[in-house]
């Protein structure tokens with residue numbers, strides 16, 4: 382153990398590749414694979430993850446914004462990269478320079494991007510985003526918006542200096558069980574297909590039609606179309622264990638101090654835990670500034686080589702306490718797993734009232750990523 386590292390995240394790129402190959406093997410022949418690496422690849426490190434995906438033969442990457450895309454280009458990533466979010470028109474030159482694909486979510490933006498690209502005498506590659514029920518980004522096409530939506534997409538695609546390579550939509554409840562959710566997802570998909578067919582009748586077709594996020598890759602294989610777009614699945618979650626995917630991040634720390642505290646003493650801020658007995662208390666150098674949610678205080682355990690150690694008292698910014706009274710084999714510098722192998726990020730996330738996504742991408746930049 383490198384003792385300069387108070388707390389670190391071990392990342393297995395081999396597991397990323399294993400997950401990539403496993404997911405790929407479930408796809409129909411010829412279906413492309415877009416790996417979502419936004420938010421620093423869900424905390425795993427966008428550059429190393431993208432390099433591995435590129436080497437393994439993935440087709441496309443997606444990020445949230447221009448800065449994330451530029452980071453990948455700076456690192457020498459050559460794959461096509463789709464920006465899922467908005468980019469202000471001032472940066473059209475940079476988008477083209479970096480050979481990025483920009484999402485277009487409404488006609489007005491298509492017009493702005495087109496003007497800017499024309500001014501530069503260049504062409505911007507775009508994907509059209511359709512809102513089929515997420516009510517977030519995209520051309521409105523549900524219900525009474527259908528005709529107008531199609532007209533607007535046609536107009537967007539006909540703007541000069543834009544190259545509409547793809548069209549996509551996003552599912553809102555594809556990872557939720559229950560009949561209503563199945564129906565909602567199927568409705569979103571059939572609306573998306575209707576939009577694509579209507580556009581075809583208007584003489585517009587796309588090389589890349591895509592909609593399948595993790596939930597859809599797992600539960601709605603018929604939605605694969607030309608390309609799938611999973612995120613959390615790549616990092617080992619969201620398949621309910623069906624595909625045999627592997628977690629790729631293990632958040633580790635160690636015991637930095639041990640002290641023996643008398644019974645009936647309050648522990649940490651607010652004194653929310655009172656020692657019920659003489660207690661062998663370990664201090665571990667991880668707190669909410671590292672991404673360990675304060676809401677987990679007094680409500681979780683971390684894994685030692687001898688079993689789980691209950692966390693005691695409020696989690697502080699930089700450290701917290703664990704009860705080692707019943708774990709005499711755990712000593713100074715013993716390794717502690719916050720989540721990863723012995724306790725899954727999903728389990729710990731549930732305790733915090735959230736999802737694995739948030740836990741993974743909350744691991745802060747103070748925590749070094751160690752690639753194993």
Ligand SMILES: *Cc1c(COP(=O)(O)O)cnc(C)c1O
Nearest residue numbers: 417465551594595610611612613
């Ligand atoms: C984040 C995101 C994804 C990936 O979602 P997962 O649930 O992690 O698979 C796919 N598409 C879009 C538009 C996204 O924003």
